[in-house]
Amino acid sequence: xxxxxxxxGGGPAGLSGALKAxxxxxRVAIVDRQEELGGQLVKQTHKFFGWSRRGAGIxxxxxxxxxxxxxxxxxxxxxxxxxxxxGYYPDNSLLIEGPSGVSRITxxxxxxxxxxxxxxxxxxxxxxPGVYGAGAVQTLMNVYGVRPGRSxxxxxxxxxxxxxxxxLRQAGVAVRAIVEALPQIGGYAVHASKVRRxxxxxxxxxxxKEAHGKECVEGATIWELDDKFRGIPGTEKDLDVDVIxxxxxxxxxxxxxxxxxxxxTYVPELGGFVPIxxxxxxxxxxxxxxxxxxxxxxxxxxxxxxxxxxxxxxAAKLGKIPRHRFExxxxxxxxxxxxxxxxxxxxxxxxxxxxxRALVQGRRGS
Amino acid sequence: MKNLYGDLPEKDSLLxxxxxxxxxxxxxxxxxxxxxxxPVAVLECxxxxxxxPCAQACKLGAIKEFSDVNDLPVxxxxxxxxxxxxxxACPGLAIFVVDETYSPEECLIAMPHExxxxxxxxxxxxxxDRAGRHVGEGIVHRVIRGRDKLATPVVWVRAPKxxxxxxxxxxxxxxxxxxGN
Numbered sequence: 001x002x003x004x005x006x007x008x009g010g011g012p013a014g015l016s017g018a019l020k021a022x023x024x025x026x027r028v029a030i031v032d033r034q035e036e037l038g039g040q041l042v043k044q045t046h047k048f049f050g051w052s053r054r055g056a057g058i059x060x061x062x063x064x065x066x067x068x069x070x071x072x073x074x075x076x077x078x079x080x081x082x083x084x085x086x087g088y089y090p091d092n093s094l095l096i097e098g099p100s101g102v103s104r105i106t107x108x109x110x111x112x113x114x115x116x117x118x119x120x121x122x123x124x125x126x127x128x129p130g131v132y133g134a135g136a137v138q139t140l141m142n143v144y145g146v147r148p149g150r151s152x153x154x155x156x157x158x159x160x161x162x163x164x165x166x167x168l169r170q171a172g173v174a175v176r177a178i179v180e181a182l183p184q185i186g187g188y189a190v191h192a193s194k195v196r197r198x199x200x201x202x203x204x205x206x207x208x209k210e211a212h213g214k215e216c217v218e219g220a221t222i223w224e225l226d227d228k229f230r231g232i233p234g235t236e237k238d239l240d241v242d243v244i245x246x247x248x249x250x251x252x253x254x255x256x257x258x259x260x261x262x263x264x265t266y267v268p269e270l271g272g273f274v275p276i277x278x279x280x281x282x283x284x285x286x287x288x289x290x291x292x293x294x295x296x297x298x299x300x301x302x303x304x305x306x307x308x309x310x311x312x313x314x315a316a317k318l319g320k321i322p323r324h325r326f327e328x329x330x331x332x333x334x335x336x337x338x339x340x341x342x343x344x345x346x347x348x349x350x351x352x353x354x355x356x357r358a359l360v361q362g363r364r365g366s
Numbered sequence: 367m368k369n370l371y372g373d374l375p376e377k378d379s380l381l382x383x384x385x386x387x388x389x390x391x392x393x394x395x396x397x398x399x400x401x402x403x404x405p406v407a408v409l410e411c412x413x414x415x416x417x418x419p420c421a422q423a424c425k426l427g428a429i430k431e432f433s434d435v436n437d438l439p440v441x442x443x444x445x446x447x448x449x450x451x452x453x454x455a456c457p458g459l460a461i462f463v464v465d466e467t468y469s470p471e472e473c474l475i476a477m478p479h480e481x482x483x484x485x486x487x488x489x490x491x492x493x494x495d496r497a498g499r500h501v502g503e504g505i506v507h508r509v510i511r512g513r514d515k516l517a518t519p520v521v522w523v524r525a526p527k528x529x530x531x532x533x534x535x536x537x538x539x540x541x542x543x544x545x546g547n
Contacts, residue, residue: 047457047518049417051435057419057457059516170481184381189413190458192384197535199498204382301416340416343436 003029003078005314006094006107008085008256011039012300013292013307014113015067020311021111022076025320029078029105030071031085031096037071038064039115040135041300043142045170046163049188050301050340060300061142080105085114088260092287109287109314112257113307116250116271116293121155124210126244130217134164134247141171149243153220154178155208159187159299161247165195168245176239179206179222181229188345208244209236217242250297260288265359269352270296278360279334280313281306289314296356298349305337370395372495372532380412385496391531396443396464405448405465405474408531409439411458423455450476453520454512463522464530473530474507479521484509485538493525493533502529504536 005021007014010032018028036042044060055063071077083098093106118133120126132140132148134156140146152173154165157180165175178195183204185192192202205225212219224235251272254264262283263276275283275290282289289310292303309330316326341350371391380386396406407428409420416435423429428445429452448463453476455461463476485491485506495501504523511519525533 049415049457051416052419052422056417057423057455062516185384188415188458189380189384189386190411190415190460193380193386193410193496194459196384197494197496197498199494202384339435342434343414343416345413345415 001029001078002106002108003027004108004318005029005111005311006031006105006109007111007113008094009039009113009115009292009294010034010037010071010079010081011113011115011292011303012041012063012067013115013294013303013310014039014111015071016304016307017111017113017289017291017311017314018077018307019067019070019074020308021314022074022311024312024315025076026311026315026318027076027078029080029107031080031083031094031105033082033084035082037068037079037081041067043135043138044163044300045142045167048301051336054301054336056301063300085256088256090261109289109317110260111289111291111307111310111314112260112275112294113290113292113303114253114256114294116297117253118246119249119251121208121246121248123208125213125217126211128211128213128217129215130213130242131211131244131246134160134245137243137245138164138167141167147171147173148245149217149241150174151176151241152243152245153208153222153239153241154245154247156180156247156249157185157187157192157202157204158247158249159191161245162187162191162195164245164247165200166191166198169195169198169200173243175200176241177206177222178202179208180204181207181225207231211244212238217244220244250293252294252297254294257283257288257290257294260285262288262290265356267296267352267355269348269355270298274352274356276356276359276363279309279357280330281310282313282317284363287317296349296352302337302340305333305340309333309337370531372501372529373499375497383497386410386412395531400443400446401464401466404467405450405463405476406443407441407446407448407450407452408462408464409441409452409460410462410534411439411456411460414438415458417457419455419457420452420461423451425449425451448476450510450520450522453478454510454518456518459518462534466527466530468524471527472524473527474522475504475525475530475533476520476522477534477536478518479536480518481537483538484511484519485521485536490539491521491523491536492539493523493529494535494537495532496534498535501532502526504529504533
């Protein structure tokens with residue numbers, strides 16, 4: 001089958017892009033590995049920040065439900081769920097494997113909204129059952145209603161570590177501590193205060209030294225770190241936990257982009273290797289667009305806006321909307337995106353995106 | 367150091383522990399005339415993040431409209447009636463309502479509370495400070511469940527007056543919700 005746009009990844013970025021394109025007359029296919037569209041939104045039970053007019057105050061699960069319903073109601077969109085994208089081929093085709101076996105779909109354009117994967121950290125015992133990524137803990141609790149254990153050490157105080165700690169407590173699981181290697185909490189202060197008043201200590205300049213246990217996690221030792229992030233002997237503390245939850249950051253999932261021959265660059269502020277793309281989210285391979293965490297680790301509100309910009313740009317590229325209308329609407333979205341990223345806590349991602357802009361401008365100039 | 371906010375750890379800061387400092391809290395403390403008047407919202411929002419639902423939730427225009435989505439909320443104390451709409455709306459669960467005029471000995475505190483089972487009216491609950499330490503007991507005055515099951519419930523608690531600016535979380539005795547910590 002040939003589509004005008006093939007979207008890989010049915011999370012906030014991919015669904016927003018698919019909708020925006022389809023609303024402008026583009027025939028879209030969405031490929032997603034999960035049975036249910038929504039990506040990480042299906043387990044995000046916290047209320048979103050941002051503008052009220054753009055869904056702030058609404059829980060991620062509800063935002064996911066609204067996006068999903070809008071996509072399913074859209075006649076221009078074909079949905080392949082439970083379907084893995086196995087590989088991208090130079091004839092603009094994608095090999096997919098789904099419930100009805102392996103097949104090939106082609107696209108005039110592609111939007112890779114493949115998201116991110118969690119980072120693992122090194123410590124003795126990190127291969128024991130009971131050491132989880134925060135995403136898995138959230139899936140167990142919020143999708144399947146299963147408690148991961150009775151008592152948890154959370155490693156990492158970014159928004160994910162803080163939010164999952166809160167949700168563990170909502171599920172009746174104890175959180176002994178949140179350890180953070182940096183001298184400051186990584187996530188929003190409101191999330192930190194929310195878990196702190198539940199009695200969960202947040203220990204900055206601390207990390208896990210080792211996990212204990214024979215068959216599975218039976219405890220953990222944490223310690224204080226010096227200025228060079230080395231553990232300080234003598235500061236060890238043993239914690240009675242059966243779960244160690246790692247919320248130590250994300251890195252963009254770019255495998256298909258590498259395979260498609262898209263130019264990639266290493267931007268630490270965006271979580272690792274990211275594609276080089278312009279203000280329309282188009283990579284240096286014409287017709288291949290990116291959005292969401294695959295384009296730089298950020299969060300769902302900005303991912304949705306980037307997805308919309310990509311979907312709109314696809315519609316313009318395919319001649320579905322006139323150039324001036326595209327630019328008008330794109331500029332509105334770009335202004336909203338810039339405003340969301342203009343706060344003091346976004347300085348890191350701003351630096352990251354400036355690096356990419358500089359690369360793009362440098363190449364255009366040469 | 368003991369003060370209006372209880373026993374806040376001195377060396378820690380909002381960004382190192384999650385516990386706001388006295389200076390942080392002083393900046394959002396309603397003026398004496400507002401506190402004497404009746405219930406009033408206390409916006410414990412100290413960090414510029416892109417977020418504006420409180421201003422939208424306030425039907426009285428007491429929380430000023432944001433010119434930049436990253437602004438900190440600004441409240442007009444003369445317009446705030448302490449209705450509690452913003453408490454349920456705040457995505458960061460950072461807003462409370464305090465009524466120090468409830469009775470000579472007791473105050474009312476409205477707190478966002480996203481734990482089940484929800485307490486019932488007249489039930490005794492345990493009160494915790496911003497560090498999660500048990501600081502006393504309160505009695506549930508009202509429970510506002512909100513429009514649907516995704517809304518943030520708001521629990522109004524009668525508490526000793528000294529806890530008006532100290533208690534910021536609640537739990538049921540031998541609660542399921544507070545196991546372990």
